[in-house]
Amino acid sequence: MVADIAFWGLGLVAVISGAAVFYVDSMARATYALALSFVAVGLQVLFLQQNYVGVVTILMMVMEMAIMAVYMVMFMGMNPALTPMSMVHSNRTAVATAVLTFLVLAAGILLVDWPTRRGSPPxxxxxxxxxxxxxxxxxxxxxxxxxxxxxxxxxxxxxxxxxxxxxxxxxxxxxxxxxxxxxxxxx
Amino acid sequence: MTLEATLLIAAAIFSVGLYGAISQQVVVMVMMGLELMINAVILAAAGFWWFLAPAPTGQVLLLVVIAAMTLEMAMGFAVATLLHRERQADMTDMATDLTR
Structure with missing residues (x-):
């Protein structure tokens, strides 16, 4: 039960911080939101008993996002922590595509009769x-x-x-x- | 923790990443969208492995996905550097030479 709640909580964190990447005003914050999303997914992978892959994901992504933050500051040509910005194009199409994709995937996930587990983990x-x-x-x-x-x-x-x-x-x-x-x- | 729950979370992350990859103008932000999509693939693959076929082979596939993500980042940064150096461009709209 506790594991279930933790798993859903991590999923929520992963999705919300993923969305925050495209919502927050500063590039630096966006980078760290993405890092948070990766850490949450890495912890979820740990919950699914894949210790090596989970730890590798977390370590690699934290480093990668640190590098990405440097790139952001290098390329944006403005103070990345202070300048509010909205740099999107065809926003409505993008939202519609994303929602439609989620609905199709969710329908598939819920409607497919998934097979039972074959074999047991080592x-x-x-x-x-x-x-x-x-x-x-x-x-x-x-x-x-x-x-x-x-x-x-x-x-x-x-x-x-x-x-x-x-x-x-x-x-x-x-x-x-x-x-x-x-x-x-x-x- | 069920397969459906894992896949639903992965689908949500994937959709958010898709939104970012389509809507963002800055090259590095587009790459962040792609990263989120691969993040979702990692989670979904881990779910499939644990709930359907927990043999070591599936984990090797996960490592391949993670390696692919790293390569994508490295090449993306190289292309972003090149774009910036050649034409001071950091937006996808400034590099539309191949569109009709």
Whole structure:
């Protein structure tokens, strides 16, 4: 009973703080509202006995939102804690789409005759996850790692201020690089 | 705690995220909407795992979803930085070159 109330309470917190992201006036507050929503969902995942995934979600999201807050301050070009703002377009369409989506999903959730649980959870959920990752499911992680490396490279390439084309010309044939300041190895 | 309750909460979070992704003008706020939607997917997947098929395989899927969310954030920030550097744009309405 207590667990039920806590679960619903966390769900309420997750939804309300999620909505607050688009309601509050300041970007910084919006970021921390999103972090709160993620923490609530992470705790709910803990309630569903997935300790590792729940803790990873909470830790990762708190860090991610801290970085996001910095980005907000960087890109908004105003005092993010003081300036009230409304930056929305096609608000009515968006509200209608969101409400319709919720109604369709809720109808599906309530009308579908869900099957009963197949099998029982392993006694040590985290241990069995680790064994799966290190054993039969290793390929999944082996695929994710090059994707992550590709993301790092792509992120740096996209965000870099000056690339090799800026330094060596469009055909890369320029012998001495055009740098704002001369120097470095061999120059 | 039932499957229906978990999925209803997830559906509500997803709808809020969808509203944000459609309505917000600032690129980073659109990303926040997408994040909320993935947040809902995490919760729904965790619910499906616990209430329907509690085998380790399902948890691996959850880890993949979380990894996808991280990659989305990283690439989104890179694109936001590029947009801001190239044309001082922080709004989606300022980058509509591909719309007709």
């Amino acid at each position: 006694p040590e959920v985290t241990v069995s996850l680790g064994e799966a990752l290190m054993g039969p499911k290793m390929l999944v992680m082996a695929v994710i790692s090059p994707v992550m490396v590709a993301t790092i490279v792509a992120g740096v390439v996209l965000a870099a201020h000056r690339t090799r084309y800026d330094r060596f010309g469009d055909d890369l044939k320029q012998r001495t690089p055009e740098d704002p300041q001369r120097g470095g190895v061999g120059r």
